Amino acid sequence: MSQGAMKEAAQEGDRRLPSLDVLFGMHRRMVGIRQFEERVRTDYLARRMPGFTHSYVGEEAVAVGGCAALEPGDLITSTHRGHGHAIAKGVGFPAMMAELYGKLPGACAGRGGSMHIADFSLGMLGANGIVGGGFGLAAGAALAAQFLGNRDLTLCFFGDGAINKGQFHESINFTALRRLPVIFLCENNQFAQYTAIERTTAGALADRGTPFGVPGAEVDGNDVLAVYQAVRTAADRARRGEGPSLIIANTYRFYGHNVGEAVPYRSEADVAERRKRDPIPRYEAWLQAEGLIDAAGCAGVWEEVTREVDESVAFALAAADPDPATAMDDLYASTRAAWSTQ
Amino acid sequence: MPYLSMGQATNDAMRVAMRLDPTIIVMGLDIRWGGSFGQFRGLYDEFGERVIDMPISEALIVGAAAGAASRGLRTVVSMSFVEFSMGAMDELVNQAAKLRYMFGGQAKVPMVLRCADGTIRSAAAQHSESFEAIFAHVPGLKVVAPSNAYDAKGLLIAAIADDNPVIYLENKKIQPTKAEVPEGLYEVPLGKAAIRREGSDVTIVAYSIQAVNAAQAADELAKEGISAEVIDLRTIVPLDIDTVLKSVAKTKRAVVAHEAWTFGGFGAEVAAQIQEALFSELKAPVMRVGARHSHIPFAPALERAIVPATEEIVAAARRAVALSGQTMQRAS
Structure with missing residues (x-):
């Protein structure tokens, strides 16, 4: 559903219309991702930050709309471009920034870094440096939910590059067969690393569920409400026990594949054109047109969020490094099943 | 004391563990029909839907086993011949082995990958190999290779009880060899020669x-x-x-x-x-x-x-x- 149609839905009392808290929360989290990622980019290019990182700028509506449509117990799997998913699922800036700086209070105690941020307590089952790495994990998480008899569903974020992996087809077959509660949400940002989708991918992405009886929807991934509605519809289906759905969210990454690369594979004019469809100003225009917030209110959110991001950097820089003596810790769990005789 | 082959002993191990722990599930191709070596025979009759027929999708099998294990189940996977696990090495090496460490100890992955290895009756290049060195090279995995029926049962129960991914290698040629195997629960600890x-x-x-x-x-x-x-x-x-x-x-x-x-x-x-x-x-x-x-x-x-x-x-x-x-x- 487009933003334009949202008002109509509200008038019809559509229960899929987000509450005001959700509407404002989505705005704050989109701005949060934007400011977090811009700051990470700045610090990374200044060589203050170790490792390498992939910017989510331009794709905020997908993570935020998707996660806003979930219930608190629901789970997500993420990608190498995972900062946005983590923030959208509720991981705080300090834990994320400390992780990116390799510090002890980081979300993974400095073991993971940019591509492996996870917070299992929030149902964030991990960013994943392997393209398509989330497919099997999402299927397994959903299988566990089915066996354990809870209602938790798993939202599997992946990219247009990953849809060509065999694991996509293996997972969609199995989850459809067993009617597992999974939503496959493809962020089509038009590029697999540096290579345009036209050069790698045959057919329509949304049709890839069809042979398995899995419904496919295509939405404007820069329209946060459209993503929210699509995921909500898929979540309802999953919770009714009808199995997985496939959603293709068409979006665009404003920066390159990884921060710091040269981007010879697309023109500045293309990027400028795409930036006109920036999801955040679009959503703010809608919020203002609906009279839910004014320009000063929006500016206030940017100011607060920017301050929080700055504070998270200060926190990360002041935080302790992990102790080298602990470098081998947590490789193996020392626990065993309760019934073990050992 | 029962005198069992290695295959019978591991079948007994599965029953003992599954009766104790309702969170144990078994995943693999043909296991409802007993598996390639009969090592899963009868489990479906006793445990029903906890014994899951899987498509020939090795990557999905291992990825889903790891995902389910990280969410509260204990998973036992049949890979049949060890060569077939090569189709799942991405999920095994890049996911199952790493989840715990790279997420800072947040996850545990109690899964067992049962694989038949070794030569038997001219099975030739793709059904005869032994890959323990490949698995052992990867931190985060444990690797078990029993030589007799007593150890086969005790090590398999210990592997299932372990909160880490364990590769359980079953040499094909020695599967029929028999030994006295105690009934009920006992474990042979991992890491003890x-x-x-x-x-x-x-x-x-x-x-x-x-x-x-x-x-x-x-x-x-x-x-x-x-x-x-x-x-x-x-x-x-x-x-x-x-x-x-x-x-x-x-x-x-x-x-x-x-x-x-x-x-x-x-x-x-x-x-x-x-x-x-x-x-x-x-x-x-x-x-x-x-x-x-x-x-x-x-x-x-x-x-x-x-x-x-x-x-x-x-x-x-x-x-x-x-x-x-x-x-x-x-x-x-």
Whole structure:
């Protein structure tokens, strides 16, 4: 559903219309991702930050709309471009920034870094440096939910590059067969690393569920409400026990594949054109047109969020490094099943 | 006490564990029908939907087993032949093995990957190999390779109870061998080698089928007046190097034997650790016995030319003893 149609839905009392808290929360989290990622980019290019990182700028509506449509117990799997998913699922800036700086209070105690941020307590089952790495994990998480008899569903974020992996087809077959509660949400940002989708991918992405009886929807991934509605519809289906759905969210990454690369594979004019469809100003225009917030209110959110991001950097820089003596810790769990005789 | 084959013993292990723990599920192709070696026979009848038919989608099977394990189930996966696990190495190495560490200890992944390995009846290149060195090389995995029915049951129960991914390797040729196997729950701890036979001249370190062959080799060597101590590692990761070093410190000579390739094989790791710890005490270089660095051929006449058995272990032990004689002569 487009933003334009949202008002109509509200008038019809559509229960899929987000509450005001959700509407404002989505705005704050989109701005949060934007400011977090811009700051990470700045610090990374200044060589203050170790490792390498992939910017989510331009794709905020997908993570935020998707996660806003979930219930608190629901789970997500993420990608190498995972900062946005983590923030959208509720991981705080300090834990994320400390992780990116390799510090002890980081979300993974400095073991993971940019591509492996996870917070299992929030149902964030991990960013994943392997393209398509989330497919099997999402299927397994959903299988566990089915066996354990809870209602938790798993939202599997992946990219247009990953849809060509065999694991996509293996997972969609199995989850459809067993009617597992999974939503496959493809962020089509038009590029697999540096290579345009036209050069790698045959057919329509949304049709890839069809042979398995899995419904496919295509939405404007820069329209946060459209993503929210699509995921909500898929979540309802999953919770009714009808199995997985496939959603293709068409979006665009404003920066390159990884921060710091040269981007010879697309023109500045293309990027400028795409930036006109920036999801955040679009959503703010809608919020203002609906009279839910004014320009000063929006500016206030940017100011607060920017301050929080700055504070998270200060926190990360002041935080302790992990102790080298602990470098081998947590490789193996020392626990065993309760019934073990050992 | 029941007298069971290794396949019957692991079947019993599955029943014991699954009766104790309703969160254990089994995933694989054909397991509802007993599996390729009958090792899952009857489990579907007793445990119903906890025994899950899987499509031939190795990556999905292992990825989903890891995902489900990280969410509160204990998963036991049948990979059938170990070669088939290569289709799931991404999920095994990049996901299952790493989830806990790279997420800072947030996840645990209690899963067991059961794989049949080794040569049998000219199964040829894609159904005969032994990959323990590949698995052992990856941190975060444990690797188990039993040689008899008692250990097969106790190690499998211990592997299922473990909160880490465990590769459980079942040598095909020795599956029918029988032993007395206690009923009910018992565990053979992972990381504890067994001294099968005490000796004073040379230590033979082996596991899986080569532990069986090593015992026969020790009988042969005894006829020649060579007293061999036989250590069955039982678990490759964690490696019980203490038991190995204590033995070699006594015998001063060691042979490490496995059916997998010698080149880059796990025996090289054991040999290196022995030499690092006991270099000045050794009377001979540590000898390795394994397959020649080739694919496994089909023709029975060729298979034996690649894959070692008892004779090669005997020859290596003799060589160690003979070489140490030369060394001592040179030194004197």
